[in-house]
Amino acid sequence: MTSPSAPGAHPRRRVAIAGLGAVGLKIASVLDQGVPGCELVAVSAHDRDKARERLANLFRAVPVVAIEELEALADIVVECAPAALLPAIAEPFLRAGKTVIVLSSGAILSHEGLIEIARAHGGQIVVPTGALLGLDAVTAAAEGVIRSVRMITRKPVRGLVGAPYLIENNITLDDVTEPTRVFSGTPREAAIGFPANLNVAVALSLAGIGPDRTTLEIWADPALTRNTHTIEVDADSASFSMTIENVPSDNPKTGRITALSVISYLRKLDAPLRIGS
Ligand SMILES: NC(=O)C1=CN([C@@H]2O[C@H](COP(=O)(O)OP(=O)(O)OC[C@H]3O[C@@H](n4cnc5c(N)ncnc54)[C@H](OP(=O)(O)O)[C@@H]3O)[C@@H](O)[C@H]2O)C=CC1
Numbered sequence: 287m288t289s290p291s292a293p294g295a296h297p298r299r300r301v302a303i304a305g306l307g308a309v310g311l312k313i314a315s316v317l318d319q320g321v322p323g324c325e326l327v328a329v330s331a332h333d334r335d336k337a338r339e340r341l342a343n344l345f346r347a348v349p350v351v352a353i354e355e356l357e358a359l360a361d362i363v364v365e366c367a368p369a370a371l372l373p374a375i376a377e378p379f380l381r382a383g384k385t386v387i388v389l390s391s392g393a394i395l396s397h398e399g400l401i402e403i404a405r406a407h408g409g410q411i412v413v414p415t416g417a418l419l420g421l422d423a424v425t426a427a428a429e430g431v432i433r434s435v436r437m438i439t440r441k442p443v444r445g446l447v448g449a450p451y452l453i454e455n456n457i458t459l460d461d462v463t464e465p466t467r468v469f470s471g472t473p474r475e476a477a478i479g480f481p482a483n484l485n486v487a488v489a490l491s492l493a494g495i496g497p498d499r500t501t502l503e504i505w506a507d508p509a510l511t512r513n514t515h516t517i518e519v520d521a522d523s524a525s526f527s528m529t530i531e532n533v534p535s536d537n538p539k540t541g542r543i544t545a546l547s548v549i550s551y552l553r554k555l556d557a558p559l560r561i562g563s
């Protein structure tokens with residue numbers, strides 16, 4: 287069910303946000319200001335009182351509810367919560383044939399059954415470009431033959447602290463004074479070792495040649511203030527390399543552009559002129 291709309295217009299999509307941190311709060315604020323065709327209807331957060339305070343300045347009051355209450359209220363959910371919550375957030379929407387926009391894209395690899403649920407029930411998992419760039423070019427190249435995809439991520443030390451891979455391998459970054467490679471492997475391995483830091487690598491791998499053939503390096507660079515991702519693609523249609531330097535949001539692990547990527551996706555849903563695939 288969607289809300290009524292003007293004659294000739296698309297039905298309004300009821301949007302829920304699961305997780306009200308750096309990404310969720312920005313999306314809530316922009317939806318509240320108005321995105322044509324979309325209506326913010328519910329939000330979920332760990333600390334609901336804190337969430338109500340954070341939403342106090344919205345023009346339209348929005349209920350703060352438990353994750354399991356979201357599906358009954360919305361047509362689309364934006365998952366922007368800790369990765370472990372992905373199945374609890376996504377599954378009810380997918381079983382109802384609805385859309386889930388996934389920011390914790392690394393968690394898809396350990397919950398691939400969600401794709402089957404989406405297929406069986408007519409739902410859709412959307413992985414936005416998020417903090418990366420160029421996924422339109424990578425998916426286009428994947429229609430032909432991609433020979434290789436390589437990603438090099440450089441992060442300020444504070445963008446990496448707490449990653450399980452660093453803890454398990456006793457890698458301390460406190461004394462790092464020059465760029466240091468801390469990981470070389472695949473997005474599948476990084477999704478486990480860096481669950482809050484490398485969603486972009488998994489998104490890239492899903493767009494291109496998969497989480498086992500894509501290669502990834504992670505560098506800690508004490509001189510950097512921005513999370514910086516470079517992708518290099520060699521395909522039979524084109525070769526390209528691109529770099530993005532992300533201005534951090536309130537969460538130093540998360541670039542500001544992440545939330546904007548979701549907003550641009552929502553804006554495109556009903557746009558009479560749609561740019562980019
Ligand atoms: N795909 C991409 O390009 C990118 C993906 N990400 C990923 O997006 C996700 C969100 O990032 P970000 O906004 O920076 O994260 P934050 O840590 O800033 O926010 C996470 C939010 O999830 C909430 N949360 C925690 N537990 C629950 C629960 N049980 N029910 C409902 N909400 C809960 C927290 O609530 P509370 O505030 O009450 O504790 C918090 O508001 C992360 O997984 C991150 O790794 C980030 C950047 C780029």
Ligand SMILES: O=C([O-])CC(=O)C(=O)O
Nearest residue numbers: 417483485486513540541
């Ligand atoms: O990949 C992520 O999850 C976050 C990230 O690197 C960024 O915001 O630049």
